[in-house]
Amino acid sequence: MADTTETSGVRMQSGTSFELVDRLRRSSEFFVIPLLALVVSGLLFSAFLLTLGKSPLEFFSLVWRGGFGTSFSWQNTLVRAAPLVFTALCVAIPARLGLVIIGGEGALVLGGFAAASIAIPMVGWAPAFLMLLAMFLAATIAGGVWIGLVGALRHYRGVNETIASLLMFYIAVSILNFFVEGALRDPSDPNKPSTKPIGSENMIGAIPGTDVHWGLLVGILLCIALFLVMNRTTFGFAAQIAGGNLRAAQAHGLPVGKLMVVACMIAGACAGIAGFFEVAAIHGKANASLIAGYGFTGILVSFLARHNPLVIVPVAIFLGGIAASGGLVQRRMDLPDATVLVLQGLLFIIILVSETFYGRFQIFRPKGEAA
Amino acid sequence: MTDDPGLMTVLLAMFAGAIRVSTPFLFVSLGEMLTEKSGRINLGLEGTLVFGAMSGYAISYHTGSPWLGVLVAGICGSAFGALHGYLCKLPRVNDIAIGISLMLFGTGLAFFFGKAYIQPSAPRLPAISFGAWSDHPGIRQALEINPLFLLGLALAVFLWWALKNTRYGLIIRTTGDSAPAALALGVNVNKVRLLSTMAGGFFAGIGGSFLSLYYPGSWTEGLSSGQGLMAVALVIFARWNPLACFWAALLFGAAGALGPALQSIGISRGYHFFNAAPYILTLLIMIVSTSPRRSLKGAPGELSITK
Numbered sequence: 001m002a003d004t005t006e007t008s009g010v011r012m013q014s015g016t017s018f019e020l021v022d023r024l025r026r027s028s029e030f031f032v033i034p035l036l037a038l039v040v041s042g043l044l045f046s047a048f049l050l051t052l053g054k055s056p057l058e059f060f061s062l063v064w065r066g067g068f069g070t071s072f073s074w075q076n077t078l079v080r081a082a083p084l085v086f087t088a089l090c091v092a093i094p095a096r097l098g099l100v101i102i103g104g105e106g107a108l109v110l111g112g113f114a115a116a117s118i119a120i121p122m123v124g125w126a127p128a129f130l131m132l133l134a135m136f137l138a139a140t141i142a143g144g145v146w147i148g149l150v151g152a153l154r155h156y157r158g159v160n161e162t163i164a165s166l167l168m169f170y171i172a173v174s175i176l177n178f179f180v181e182g183a184l185r186d187p188s189d190p191n192k193p194s195t196k197p198i199g200s201e202n203m204i205g206a207i208p209g210t211d212v213h214w215g216l217l218v219g220i221l222l223c224i225a226l227f228l229v230m231n232r233t234t235f236g237f238a239a240q241i242a243g244g245n246l247r248a249a250q251a252h253g254l255p256v257g258k259l260m261v262v263a264c265m266i267a268g269a270c271a272g273i274a275g276f277f278e279v280a281a282i283h284g285k286a287n288a289s290l291i292a293g294y295g296f297t298g299i300l301v302s303f304l305a306r307h308n309p310l311v312i313v314p315v316a317i318f319l320g321g322i323a324a325s326g327g328l329v330q331r332r333m334d335l336p337d338a339t340v341l342v343l344q345g346l347l348f349i350i351i352l353v354s355e356t357f358y359g360r361f362q363i364f365r366p367k368g369e370a371a
Numbered sequence: 372m373t374d375d376p377g378l379m380t381v382l383l384a385m386f387a388g389a390i391r392v393s394t395p396f397l398f399v400s401l402g403e404m405l406t407e408k409s410g411r412i413n414l415g416l417e418g419t420l421v422f423g424a425m426s427g428y429a430i431s432y433h434t435g436s437p438w439l440g441v442l443v444a445g446i447c448g449s450a451f452g453a454l455h456g457y458l459c460k461l462p463r464v465n466d467i468a469i470g471i472s473l474m475l476f477g478t479g480l481a482f483f484f485g486k487a488y489i490q491p492s493a494p495r496l497p498a499i500s501f502g503a504w505s506d507h508p509g510i511r512q513a514l515e516i517n518p519l520f521l522l523g524l525a526l527a528v529f530l531w532w533a534l535k536n537t538r539y540g541l542i543i544r545t546t547g548d549s550a551p552a553a554l555a556l557g558v559n560v561n562k563v564r565l566l567s568t569m570a571g572g573f574f575a576g577i578g579g580s581f582l583s584l585y586y587p588g589s590w591t592e593g594l595s596s597g598q599g600l601m602a603v604a605l606v607i608f609a610r611w612n613p614l615a616c617f618w619a620a621l622l623f624g625a626a627g628a629l630g631p632a633l634q635s636i637g638i639s640r641g642y643h644f645f646n647a648a649p650y651i652l653t654l655l656i657m658i659v660s661t662s663p664r665r666s667l668k669g670a671p672g673e674l675s676i677t678k
Contacts, residue, residue, distance in 0.1 A: 012480075020522065028394045043623055047592050075507070086585075092536060098468055100468065100471070101469060153657075154657060155663065156661050156663060157657075157658050157660045157661060157662070158663035159654075159657045159661050160607075160657070160661075162414065162467060162471075163603050163653075163657065164606050164654060164657065166597070166600055167597075167600075167601070167604070167650045167653050168654070170596070170597055170647060170650040171647050171650050171651060171654070173647075174643040174644060174646055174647035174650075175643075177643040178642075178643040178644060181643070283550055289577030296475070299471060300472075300475070303468065303472075335483075336482065336486040337482075338471070338479050338483040338485075338486070339483060340476065340479075341475065341479030341482060341483070342476070342479040342480055342483050343479075344475060344479065345472060345473075345475040345476025345477070345478075345479045345480070348471075348472035348474060348476065349458070349472045349473065349476055352458075352464060352465070352468050352469055352472055353458055353461060353464060355463045355464055355465075356461040356462050356463050356464050358463070
């Protein structure tokens with residue numbers, strides 16, 4: 001096995017057209033199979049709608065119109081995609097090490113809460129730049145420590161990271177509620193328990209010419225940076241080895257525990273940044289609106305992108321668009337808002353099942369190599 | 372100390388709460404335990420629980436029979452179990468990830484079909500009074516026990532006996548400990564796991580119907596507070612022993628009842644932290660009871676989370 005990859009690597013450099021075709025064949029597998037999975041999910045969902053007496057054509061055209069049809073819907077989509085990019089990174093980075101973290105929502109909530117609570121004493125005297133910097137750092141640290149703790153528990157105590165991260169989501173929510181309904185509650189807002197606002201003059205504006213805040217751009221840059229870290233650095237390489245075979249990595253003397261904790265801290269920091277932007281660009285304060293399910297949709301985004309940071313951006317936009325069209329679908333077709341959840345769940349299952357088809361089709365293999 | 376009325380009220384409320392709140396934990400954890408005994412983990416039981424709650428409530432509303440609702444909730448649960456069991460036998464399909472996706476799917480379906488049942492009120496399950504001997508209203512109220520709790524207790528005892536003493540118990544345990552050994556015995560590993568996951572889903576569905584048909588006793592989208600997932604931790608804490616699952620469920624129920632019980636005597640400070648008590652307890656239990664160096668005592672050998 002190792003021999004063939006080595007020789008093909010050498011041959012690829014010589015760059016003859018045959019090798020290019022082989023390469024295309026191999027890589028097209030990673031494009032065709034997810035695409036087929038999308039089509040199959042679409043068909044299954046159509047069947048689901050048909051049994052309820054609803055028109056799938058109308059549904060998909062409404063999704064298109066509500067998510068991608070007009071510049072307004074595009075902006076709505078992109079605003080929803082921004083936090084998904086960050087929360088998907090929270091799943092994708094530990095996934096390289098074979099860790100399944102599903103509690104990104106908790107890091108998002110705590111990140112947003114930390115950002116708001118550091119900003120409130122600064123309202124009035126600090127310049128917006130300084131305040132935003134402090135908020136960003138607070139959110140990153142809070143999120144990073146939160147998920148980093150999950151990684152540490154996994155390595156040093158053998159606690160399953162999936163369950164631990166989810167339990168810590170519930171704990172994060174209770175921390176938020178404790179302060180927001182108690183010590184940090186804004187007494188002037190009787191309706192919804194919230195912290196005091198950070199002040200509209202301190203909030204992050206939109207990218208000029210749009211209603212989309214800067215979070216999306218930061219998310220895209222972060223995706224590129226983390227792609228490079230995971231694919232072009234020794235840290236990323238070591239993480240990949242540990243994810244492939246933990247015992248082999250340990251036997252080679254890789255600091256597996258450190259890798260796990262660092263990867264989880266990066267992951268948590270990403271989710272914390274999502275919370276920062278939700279507070280600094282959308283809500284202007286911390287309250288229960290932070291618990292909007294972005295962390296959980298992010299899991300789906302990361303799995304759809306096969307944990308590749310570069311693919312996360314288009315997938316996040318795709319799912320953001322589906323979520324953005326939810327309101328329109330609800331009004332026009334008289335379907336409950338959970339319709340989007342059903343579609344997401346179905347998509348998730350089909351994508352996971354499609355894993356089983358990799359390497360099974362001869363068409364993706366160069367001639368003479370068995371599938 | 373004991374004649375302090377506040378403490379007495381708290382203890383009584385916790386006792387009553389433990390019995391009420393523990394029933395869904397008991398059913399879901401027994402289901403999860405059975406699935407894990409066969410060598411797979413089903414994280415999707417949270418979705419199964421929510422769907423069971425919705426379907427049980429809907430059936431009870433339409434037919435007027437809550438018990439039929441419980442049955443249908445169980446059947447829906449085993450359908451989800453069948454889906455999990457079938458998909459996980461495909462090569463390179465990860466049982467943890469499928470569980471997460473089924474959690475999302477089950478919750479989505481439950482919210483989708485459940486929209487129509489948020490308003491109407493369905494007949495609820497009856498309770499049996501064991502407190503007639505006492506003239507203390509608190510004790511009387513605490514001893515209003517739902518038959519499902521007793522059924523769960525019986526189920527725990529039965530599973531404990533059956534896993535130890537029957538042929539089927541041996542087959543399930545062998546499959547969970549070593550698939551090659553089970554194969555050598557001529558056991559169809561995938562079939563055993565499929566059936567165990569289906570039975571586990573059945574129990575989880577019943578646990579869900581308890582939520583909507585007895586306590587809290589109506590269908591809302593925020594009905595489950597993660598009981599389906601906490602059950603996974605609970606099973607680890609109970610070391611895959613059905614009888615220990617029963618005691619662990621009672622403990623979790625008591626932890627869950629702590630917040631409301633303290634609030635009832637006027638201690639509302641830190642209310643949210645008391646509400647988080649079950650999660651903190653679960654996390655602490657997992658930290659204390661697991662170890663990175665050796666596999667857990669009593670853990671099925673094929674189980675992915677303990678490897």
